[in-house]
Amino acid sequence: MKYALLLMGNAADADCGDDGGPDPSDFMAFDQEINEAGVVVGGFALEGPEHGVRVSETGGESIVTSGPFAESGEFVGGSYVIEVPSIDEAIAWAKKSPGSRLGHIEIRPVADY
Numbered sequence: 740m741k742y743a744l745l746l747m748g749n750a751a752d753a754d755c756g757d758d759g760g761p762d763p764s765d766f767m768a769f770d771q772e773i774n775e776a777g778v779v780v781g782g783f784a785l786e787g788p789e790h791g792v793r794v795s796e797t798g799g800e801s802i803v804t805s806g807p808f809a810e811s812g813e814f815v816g817g818s819y820v821i822e823v824p825s826i827d828e829a830i831a832w833a834k835k836s837p838g839s840r841l842g843h844i845e846i847r848p849v850a851d852y
Contacts, residue, residue, distance in 0.1 A: 741780060741822050741849035742829040746838035748816040761837030769836055773819065778832070782819035813842065820849060 773779055791806035816838065823829050826846070833844040 740824070740826075741820055741851070742826070743847045743849055744782075744819040744821060744829065744833050744836065744838075745845040745847065746816045746818060746836065746842070747845055748814055748838075748842040749812055761840050765837035772835070773821070773832060778821040778823050778828075780820040780822050782817065784817035785815060788814040816841070 787807075789807040791808070793804045793806070793808065795802050795804070819832075821829060821832060823832070826848075829846050833839060833846055836844055838844055
């Protein structure tokens with residue numbers, strides 16, 4: 740089964756290596772380990788929310804808003820899509836990720852329509 744590991748961060752704690760948080764080398768080591776295990780289907784890191792743009796529609800009119808978005812203290816920092824036999828194995832990989840020390844990791848099954 741495929742699972743998305745969404746690395747969720749808090750804007751206030753976004754600096755790696757500060758206050759006992761993970762160092763960027765922690766992420767590189769985890770990335771190497773999970774890729775060498777052969778479970779990664781895809782994934783990516785994202786720039787910070789200050790680089791984002793939101794598109795919404797109100798009353799038939801498109802509205803484009805540039806980040807950062809003051810109402811959102813939490814953001815998606817990146818993701819992995821992995822293929823493993825069970826949710827328990829997905830949880831095990833999430834526990835190993837240094838991303839869990841910057842916020843949390845949300846695990847969601849990938850829909851197969």
